[in-house]
Structure formats: structure tokens, C-alpha cells
Amino acid sequence: MKFLKCFMIAILILVLGYQNDAVSQEIKRPRKKQKKVIGLIPSLKSGHIRYIDAHMHLKAAKTGNKDKIDSATLNMLETMDKLGIQKCLLMPPPYTSDMPKTFDYRVLARISKMHPKRLGFIGGGGSLNIMIHQSVIDKQVSSELRKRFIAKAHEIAEAGAAGYGELAGTHFSFGPRHPFINVPTDHPLFLALADIAAINGLPIDIHMEAVPKNMPRPKGVGKPLVSPNPKELTENIKGLENLLAHNRKAKIVWAHVGWGHTGERSAALTRTLLKKHSNLYLGLKFHNHSRRETQLLLPNGKIRTDWLTLIGDYPDRFVLGSDQIFYDLNKMLSEKGAPWGAHHSRTIIDQLPQKLAQKIGVTNPEKVYKLK
Numbered sequence: 150m151k152f153l154k155c156f157m158i159a160i161l162i163l164v165l166g167y168q169n170d171a172v173s174q175e176i177k178r179p180r181k182k183q184k185k186v187i188g189l190i191p192s193l194k195s196g197h198i199r200y201i202d203a204h205m206h207l208k209a210a211k212t213g214n215k216d217k218i219d220s221a222t223l224n225m226l227e228t229m230d231k232l233g234i235q236k237c238l239l240m241p242p243p244y245t246s247d248m249p250k251t252f253d254y255r256v257l258a259r260i261s262k263m264h265p266k267r268l269g270f271i272g273g274g275g276s277l278n279i280m281i282h283q284s285v286i287d288k289q290v291s292s293e294l295r296k297r298f299i300a301k302a303h304e305i306a307e308a309g310a311a312g313y314g315e316l317a318g319t320h321f322s323f324g325p326r327h328p329f330i331n332v333p334t335d336h337p338l339f340l341a342l343a344d345i346a347a348i349n350g351l352p353i354d355i356h357m358e359a360v361p362k363n364m365p366r367p368k369g370v371g372k373p374l375v376s377p378n379p380k381e382l383t384e385n386i387k388g389l390e391n392l393l394a395h396n397r398k399a400k401i402v403w404a405h406v407g408w409g410h411t412g413e414r415s416a417a418l419t420r421t422l423l424k425k426h427s428n429l430y431l432g433l434k435f436h437n438h439s440r441r442e443t444q445l446l447l448p449n450g451k452i453r454t455d456w457l458t459l460i461g462d463y464p465d466r467f468v469l470g471s472d473q474i475f476y477d478l479n480k481m482l483s484e485k486g487a488p489w490g491a492h493h494s495r496t497i498i499d500q501l502p503q504k505l506a507q508k509i510g511v512t513n514p515e516k517v518y519k520l521k
Contacts, residue, residue, distance in 0.1 A: 199235040200498050200510030202491060203518065204315070204354065204404055204432050204470025207239050209477045210257060211250045217477035222260055225475040226267060232495045235511075236267055238518065241274035243317035243356055245282040245328055251275045258308055269520060271354060272305040273313040273342075281316070281338045282330060290337050298338055299345065306349040311518040312402070313346060314354025319385050321358060321370050321410055322377045329377040335391035347398035352430065352517050354402045354470075359414035360385045367440070370410050382411070386418075393426040400517055404470055406431040407445025407456060414443050416455035423463050430517055432470030433460075433509070435493040445497065452500050464505055468514045469494045 209221035229237060239261065244251040254272025261268040280298045284290045305313065316339075320330040332339075334357060346353050360382045370378050393401055406419060422429055435445045445456050452460075460467050471490035498510050514520060 197233055198498055198506045198510045199233045200469055201514040202234050202237040202471050202494055203468045203514045204472050205237045205239050206242060206474045207257065208474050211252045218256065220477040221475045228491055229267065232491055236269065236520065238269045238271055238311055240271035240314045240354065243278045243315045243320060243330065244275045245330060246279050247328060248326065254305055254308060254310055269311045271312040271314045272308065272310045274315045276301050277313060277342065278316045281332055281336060284338060285332050295341065299341060302342055302345045306351055310351065311520065312352040312354055313342060315404065316353060316355050318355055318357030319360060320356050329379065333385065333388040335388040339392055340395050343392060343396045343399035347396045350519060352400035352402050354404055356404050357385060357389065358409055358411050359418060360411055361413050361418060367411050390426065393429055397428050400428050400430055402430045402432050402517065404432040405434040405472060408434045408436055408439040409443055410440055412440040412442050416459045420459055423466055429466065431467050433467055433497060434470055434472050434490065435497065436490055450496055452497060461505060464508045465513060467509050468517060469498065469510060
């Protein structure tokens, strides 16, 4: 009997030992490697700022094709992951009434709601800009048009937009599908929008070549015999200043500073305007397709001293806006297209001192666009 009791205790110890070993192996067993989830920000090298890009375009949106839009969105999120972009703001380009396949904020709002931590949207390029452009053609702002314009501006704000844009003052044509646009930025509808923007606390994003005086069309801006760009350009800085002075509570973001085709958008001109107008903000962009004398970066990739000094002197007034365009994935690959704008923003932000980089890349866009 005593032997049987000892035998049973031994068996029990062996069973419990096996179970404990099994539990131990289960704890130690390595978990299966999780699949990469698109849209998560990867780990970057120490010191890299995960920044906000305040000016991007989703070109596939105009197709209305869900598969192409989803493919372009996937491409965009993957690019953001690679570059350490924590969030971007999508906006329609500045369309005119005679451009085919336009779109505005609705499709961008839908995509943004699917990725709220990564994407936001801005509206008006496919609606407000068309109305402004049409009024210039008609040479009048009818009461009916003004009413529609104001209603649409409030609608965009109520939809959750982070701003109004992309709107155009002076915009050159570089292809048959894009006309030359020239609207004074103190146009009555621009002034009306400034008042609405102030009420809703939203900025206005404006694309405008710098023309500080009447001047001939710069060389290289379209072929002389076929270009829709006029031979003579009309001064436009006074109009911008009138818009800025009209309502100081309206924030105006002059897009694409450090890029341009007149050679006149210099750090010196920008400094003068920043000093005079506290509600002026600048979106930094670089691309080789612009006049070298006013580019943000030198051929070696370093920020030009005059621009770097200006950014340091006005650290609260700059954001990053690459102007990157995303197509569906297949088209992007067929064009062998590395992101031609977005990666330059990473080059810019990595050259700034840590505190300044944090301001330009994160704090400023959060404040200007009221991002959560």
C-alpha cells in the first residue's frame, strides 16, 4: 500500500512537471512575425523629426476610380512611412472652369476619414477657385455667384477641412491641359474668403508666382509661339498685400516658397513681406524645375544661407509643403518616379537645428491648420 502511494505521487510529479514544461515552452515560443500594416510610422534614426507635410495632391482622385484612388493612397502612405511623415494635408489643385475631370474636397475627406491620424484635407481648389476664375472671365461678380461662393466656403469648413486651397493667383501653364491663371489676390471673392476664413479659423493656401513689377515673360516659361502664358506679366505683390491687410485674422499661406519661375521670389522680398504682415505664412518647397537664383537648396543639397537665416529669424511662419503628387501605384512605377517633392522636405528638415525643425515640421502646421 505504501509502495502504491509512492508510485502515484511519482506519476503526479512527472505529469505536473510535463505540464509546467509545456507552459514554459509556450511562454518562450516566439510569436509569429506580424505582417506590416501600411500607414504605421516606422522607427527613424535618432534625432529625425516625424514631420507634417501641409501640401500634397492625390492625382488619382480625379479619375473617380476607386481602385486607382486606393492604389494611390497606398502609395502615398508607404512613401510617408519611408520618409517619416507623420501626417499630410491633401488638397485639390487650382482648377478652372475649362479643365476636364475636376474634383474638390469630398473624395479627399472620405480618404482622410479612413486614415484620420495620417491624413487631413483642404478644399476649394475644385470649387472656389473655379468660381473666382469664372468671375474674371465674366468680368463681374454677380450676387448669385457671390452667394454660391460664400455657401460653398462655409460648407467646406463644416465638412472638417483644415483650410482653403489650393487657390491660384498667378499660375503658369506648363502643359496643354493646364491654362494660364492670373487673378489679382485682392479680387472681391478672395477678400470675401478672407473674412470667412477668419470666422472659421482656417488658412488660405495660395499658389502665386512673384511679380513685383510689370515684366516680360521669363525665358523657359512655355514655348514663345504656342504658350498660353502672356508675353507680359502684371505686377501682383500689391494685391497680395491688400489681401493680407484686409483681415488680419485670416492666415494666408503663400505656397511653394523656394521655388518659382520668375526669379523674383527671393529671400529678401519674402523678408519684407513677413516683416509687414503678421498673418503671412510660407510653405517651403524645392524642385529643380524652377529658377536657380531663388531656389531653396543649392546644387549640393544644402539650404541657401539667405533662406536659412530668414527661416531662423521667423521660425513661427514657415511650414513644409512638398507639393508631391501621387498617382495610382502602377503609373508611379511606370514613370520610375521616386517622390520628386516629398523627399526634398526630408532633406530640408534634417538640416535645421532640432528646435527649429520641430517648429517648422510639427508645431507650426498644428497651429496654422489647427490639427489635433
